[in-house]
Amino acid sequence: MKAFKVLFNTVALMALTAMSAFAAEGAAGGSHKWVIYLTAGLCISIAAFGTGLGQGRAIASAVEGISRNPSASGKIMTTMIVGLAMIESLAIYALVISLILLFVV
Secondary structure, rough: OHHHHHHHHHHHHHHHHHHHHHHHHHHHHHOHHHHHHHHHHHHHHHHHHHHHHHHHHHHHHHHHHHHHHHHHHHHHHHHHHHHHHHHHHHHHHHHHHHHHHHHOO
């Protein structure tokens, strides 16, 4: 539950800083450009941390399943590879969002 609160607060902070960055678009000189850099960095770092944890848990579970039933290793490995691809796609989406923040906004 504590991890959920920390994650929620981090996402809320990122949303608030992104809104202030968009609001400062009309301001003189773009003085809030650092907020966009901070938000992009936080976005990709949180995504990398989360996907790393998810992939670690997936691999650990697959190894445990294979050790319990070695004859099912083919099905377990196939399912694990598909799951890892899905987990990795989340990091790629976060990378795209970070790049949009850096180069478009």
